[in-house]
Amino acid sequence: MSITADLIRGHTETIILAQLMRGDTYGYEINKTVRRISDSRYELKEATLYSAFRRLEDTGQIESYWGGEATGARRRYYRITPLGRQTYAQQIELWEEAKSIIDKLIETEA
């Protein structure tokens, strides 16, 4: 884990929305996926994850429903809403812009 929270801060919700763009899933799974994709260089802490879910649901960007697991722990699945998709697209654009601005601001030449 080398990436500190503040570098990722502000991306938590976008990361969740991105996962949900691929299809419905649940908290624990997203957690594992993030760890896998980042080669364990980053991790969404559970408390962070669940508070983000709450915010996203409160603002109508995702919806949740209980999975019908016949066995094992119950899972709360999340589904992205049209509003969520819209936000996701905007966030991707903002990220592209932020990247180029930060690159300019922290380089030493030019």
Place this chain on the structure above:
Amino acid sequence: MSITADLIRGHTETIILAQLMRGDTYGYEINKTVRRISDSRYELKEATLYSAFRRLEDTGQIESYWGGEATGARRRYYRITPLGRQTYAQQIELWEEAKSIIDKLIETEA
């Protein structure tokens, strides 16, 4: 101003260090430079700037001294220390890493 604070959060100190890598300067000037470089798409708020200066000085990454202005408002100049240069280099690396991780985490394909 299209970039929200949370996307830049965590980069404030690196931005300041980057400016100081180019030579001693002072708060107001950094503020203007950031606005200019980003084409006014981003701005370091004064309160944010000064609290960052405080942190950087407290941790020995920068040093300050009063400029000898014969006229006009006095300026507190900042100088980057060897420790600050070291931190700067590390932050640049972290940023490169964070960029690639975030890119992977928020894209929809793959």
Place this chain on the structure above:
DNA sequence: ACGCCATACCTCGCCTGTCAAGGTATCTCA
């Protein structure tokens, strides 16, 4: 049979960085 681990969810309260608001002082120029 029993404990441990993985799965899976959740809450409380602290910490930290951002920033709106407000304040001070100096100089220029109309």
Place this chain on the structure above:
DNA sequence: TGAGATACCTTGACAGGCGAGGTATGGCGT
């Protein structure tokens, strides 16, 4: 004379991240 730019600073609130703690289910080894 007074507005605006330059230049500094503090206070207090807010929001997001997260450590710590908690609940429940089921599989696996001994």
